[in-house]
Amino acid sequence: MRTVTATLRNAPKATSTKPYLEVKAFDQHGAAQRLSWTQCYAGTENAGNRHAAAIAGDGSLTRLQVEGTQLDRQRVTSPT
Numbered sequence: 001m002r003t004v005t006a007t008l009r010n011a012p013k014a015t016s017t018k019p020y021l022e023v024k025a026f027d028q029h030g031a032a033q034r035l036s037w038t039q040c041y042a043g044t045e046n047a048g049n050r051h052a053a054a055i056a057g058d059g060s061l062t063r064l065q066v067e068g069t070q071l072d073r074q075r076v077t078s079p080t
Contacts, residue, residue: 027034052064061079065072 027036050066054062056062059078061076063074063076065074
């Protein structure tokens, strides 16, 4: 068993303390900046279905949705 010094034992009872931990949060993973997502479309589809989306080079949004055995595709030319 280790003994605890009086200084360490009395530290939690002190009326003022100096912080020893500084936390900084950044919106990145390693050196890669995380993307900030923007909602381009608000539909009324069933959120439980499987979805996929892609933005084409011309700025259009292509959406895919699987409902049961049916695959639906939609192209939104200006998703603003």
